[in-house]
Structure formats: structure tokens, C-alpha cells
Amino acid sequence: MSYWFTIAALTGVNVLLAYSVYASFMSGQVSIGQAAFFGVGAYVGASLTVLAGFDLMSAVLVAGIAAAAASVFVGVPTLRLKGYHFTIATVAFAEAVRVILHNTKYGRPRASGNVGDQWLGPDGATGFRHIGYLNDNGISTGQYAVIVWSIVLVVVVAFFLVERSRIARILRTIEEDEVVARSIGVPVARYKVIAFVCGGFIAGMSGALYAHILTFISGNDFVIHLSTIALAFVVIGGGQTMWGPLLGAVLLTVIPEILRPIREFRIELFGLLIILVMLFRPTGMISAITVRRWGSALAAKARAKRPTQAF
């Protein structure tokens, strides 16, 4: 059972990671570097609970803020430029962050511990071990899954509200045609930076949550592979509405686990699924049109229930 709770918590982490990509995706900016903000969040979050005695929630929030600050650093200079500069910058930044995390050492010696395992805090290439917050505070995996999904719920609701607001409409206009956006007075660069920084914040929280399930992280957890999977959640689930990242992250986390018994073909099947979706539904599984149709179907139902008003 505990295994499935771990999967549930990891699924929540992945949903957050997917939304971190989606935030800037809405304005047409493709980040292949979310692993960097995820990694920054993981290291900051774990450092705060392990070394500074923070409680989990505060650590997760501060990790989000730290990752948001890192994304300002990447976003401000590159989002003014057109074309692929931004995407390339995110890849480069993610690689730089990985190398830095891989070579970071701070913290203090551990009282107990075997030879060669006597450090509390990030220890260079050995990684950051003994992130024992859950154990120390008697939080079960089941309880942790609930904590993770509570945060997911807040983020999903936030996106649900934003999606129906003018902000989303403006971001979509930027995505489709920046010239139109500027012609109606939209400060395009500012919108893009803010969307990207929100994504950085979410990735940071996600990373901190991840670190506390795994209890052991290292720079090599945050490779470009992770960034591309995060992007795949959005592209396969569907990048046109906020339901896509949710569906994509859940399916692409749970399906591989279900397929675990046929381990050898798992990755191949996974790859096949991606190819099939891209071939037959380039908009991803859920498109904007689908959501609009559901929306009007629901509205029609609600109207049918209400007694008709006579004028």
C-alpha cells in the first residue's frame, strides 16, 4: 500500500512540474529547463528542513521563492528576445544548475553514520542524503500524499481561475501573435516573464516535495531528461487548456508503474504512446475545442434544470 502512496505523492509532484511548464507554455514559450528550478527547489527545501529546522510547509514555500528568483535571472534577459533564445537558455541554465548542484557541499557532520556517510547536507557528487523530515516527524507516506495533493489542488484551482480570466486570453494572444498583442497595448515581455516566474515558483515547490519523498537527492536527478519529460506531460496531455498538464502528468506517471510487470517493454510502450498521440492528436489528448464542448454541454444541462423564465 505504501508503495502506491509513494506513487500518488510522486504523481502529485509531476503534476506540479507539468504546470510549471504550462505556465510559460500558455504564452508560447517552451522551457526545456524546468529541471533546474525543480533542482533548486529540492536543494533549498531539503536544506531548510534538514539544516535550518524549518517545518515542511515553510520550506516548500521558500523553495518556490528561491526557484522563482532563479527564473527571474533566466527569464528577464532572454524573454525579450524572439525565437528560440529562451528555450536554448533554459536548457543551458538547467545544465549549469546540474553541474553546480553536483559540486555543492555545505552542512555539518552527522553524529552517527558509517564511514564515508557522515555528512548532513549536500555533499558534492555524493548528493544530499538523509532528508529525514517525514520519518523524524512521523509523517506516513499516505499522509504525505495528502499534503502533496492539497498543494496540487491549490495550484489546479489557481489555474482554473486564471484560465477563465483575461490574463489567459492575453497570454494566448501572445502565443498566437505577438504583433496583435502589442497592437492592443499588451506589454508582451512583462507577461512572459511573469508567467515564467510563476512556473519557476511551482517547479521549486514541486522539487522540495520531491526531495522529501526520496530522502536522497543528487545533482544527477535533475538532468535534461527530466525537463523533457515535464514538457511531454504538457504536450501529450494537451497544452491548450489547463486540463492537459493534469491528465498528461497523471497518465505518464501511473501508466509506467502499471506496466512495471512487463518491465522490458515499458519504455518502448511509453514511446509508442507518445508517437501515437502526436500522430493522431497533435493538440494533445485534450484540446481547447474539447473543453469548450464540455463547457457548453454542462451549461446546457444547467439551463435545462432551471425553470424557464417568462418575460
Place this chain on the structure above:
Amino acid sequence: MLEISRISKSFGGLMAVDSVDLSVKRGALFGILGPNGSGKTTLFNLLTGFLEPTAGGVRFEGNELIGRSPEDIVRLGVARTFQVVRFHKDSTVRETVWAAQSMHLGLRDLFRTIDAPSQRDLAEEVDSILERTWLKPHADRLARELPFGLVRQLEIARALATRPKILLMDEPASGMNPSETHQLTEDIRRLRDGGLTIVLIEHDIEMVMGLCDRIAVLNFGRKITEGTADEVKSNPDVIAAYLGTKKKHAHA
């Protein structure tokens, strides 16, 4: 209201706009004519900040426009429509116009939905714009499903939502059938009568002649003449450069 002085733009060696002076008075309906490639669209791009001029200046109500970004220029009250229609395909007509109100709004309003009670006034403004542009019956259709004539109207509706003082229209009738063009002529006149200053680029000479109180003619980036419809019509340079060639085309 709008003072353009000796503005020029060259692309490589080509002078797309060559030292053009124009002055548009408040409440005017100003027409710009010129054959293909004579620099009309380029002139609009210079006025709206999408291109930097090689030389020259533009003042609008005392503000220098050159050096400002397009988004700043709209904020001053200069809106435009595009010759090649551009719009967000997956937005409905209503959403397109609704989004274009954004620059006047604070953060709170930006986060509100289209049907929020606090947004009544803004929603009414959208409705009134849609009504004036014949889009009201199509408000909930996706922009990409509109017939072409109405897409042109959507361009105008979106520009109006920015609450402009002056509207620069780049060939709003191109691709319209005669009855749509006739309707548009009425619409433009009505907009002007409502207090909006309008600069109109059009290929349709009849339309410009009938509608505009002042007309400038460009050829190879230069202004060859400016005046009332009658003055322009009788100018030999215009006949040679524009009307003449047009006639030849018509016969060919």
C-alpha cells in the same frame, strides 16, 4: 493632432517611405492612396512603433511617438488594424474584444472572468462595440469560423476596445464584397461622426474619394500630392502614377 515630419524608412537601398510630411486634424477622415508597394503600410508601421524610421519625427497630441514601443503608442490613443488580418483563432469574437480592453485595467480586473458581476460595465462596452461592428450575432463563434468580411470587422472591433483617439485602418475593405464595402463605408463615417479621428489606407479609390475629407497620395515612398478629393483627382501626377496605371490594368 497627428504631425508627421519628414519621415523616412529605407530597407537596404530601397526607400519604402521617403521624407513624408502629413498633418491630420482632430476629427478628420484622412485617406492615403497609392499603388502597391508605395509605402502605405510601412508608414503605419512607423507611426505605431512596429518599425523605427531612418529619419524624421511623429508628434501625436504633443508627444513624440518615435522611439516608443507599439504598446506605449496604443496607450496614448493610437490604434490600428492590419492589412493582413491577424487574430487569435481559438478565441471567440467576444473574447477577442474583451481581451483588447486589458490595457486600461488593473490587476484585479485582469483576473476576473468575462461574466463576473464586477465586470458589467466592461461587458456592456464589449457588447456595444460588437453591435457597432455587426458582430453581435456572432459573439460566441470562434474567430476562425467567421466569414472573411466579418473578420475585417473584428479587426476594427478589437482596435476600438483600446478606446483610441485616432484609428489607423490599413485596407479594411480588401477582400470584402461590394455590399460589405458599402456597409463599411457607412461604418467608418459613423465612427468619425462619433468623434474618432481616422486615417484610412485603401485601394478602393471610389471609397476613399467618397469618404475622406483629405487625401494624400504616395508613390515610391514619396507623397506626390495632398488635398481634397477633387484636387487629388485632377492632379496630373496622380493620374499618371496611380489612376492611369490602374485603368491600364483594368483594360488588360
